Amino acid sequence: MPRLEDLEPDAIAATVSRVVVEAIAAGGDPEAIVRRALDGARRALELDASSEAPPSAPATPAKSDMRPVVTEDDVLDAARNGAELRVPAGALVTPLARDTAKDRGVRLVEG
Numbered sequence: 001m002p003r004l005e006d007l008e009p010d011a012i013a014a015t016v017s018r019v020v021v022e023a024i025a026a027g028g029d030p031e032a033i034v035r036r037a038l039d040g041a042r043r044a045l046e047l048d049a050s051s052e053a054p055p056s057a058p059a060t061p062a063k064s065d066m067r068p069v070v071t072e073d074d075v076l077d078a079a080r081n082g083a084e085l086r087v088p089a090g091a092l093v094t095p096l097a098r099d100t101a102k103d104r105g106v107r108l109v110e111g
Helices: 009-026 030-045 072-081 095-104
Strands: 084-087 107-110
Touching: 009 030, 072 084, 072 095, 095 107
Parallel strands: 084 107
Antiparallel strands: none
């Protein structure tokens, strides 16, 4: 198993960002979200779980059970390709994505 300090910082940041967004999209109370994010980051980075991880931590739901997530990158792509972004029904739009859409004049069309 690799050690965290042996991994590239940009790869760590991208992986952690992705698993945190997925954990938030799956919903639940804050403690469950943090557990899912930590477990997901450990799996994605192939790190050993620490002894502090609760043994009964819930499994991350299958991708098909997760809500779609609209991120700042999606809005920036839309800003380059037009002024409208179609958002799937029930999608989680991150606060940064909403702020970026407002700042860049990108209209979010839900549904």
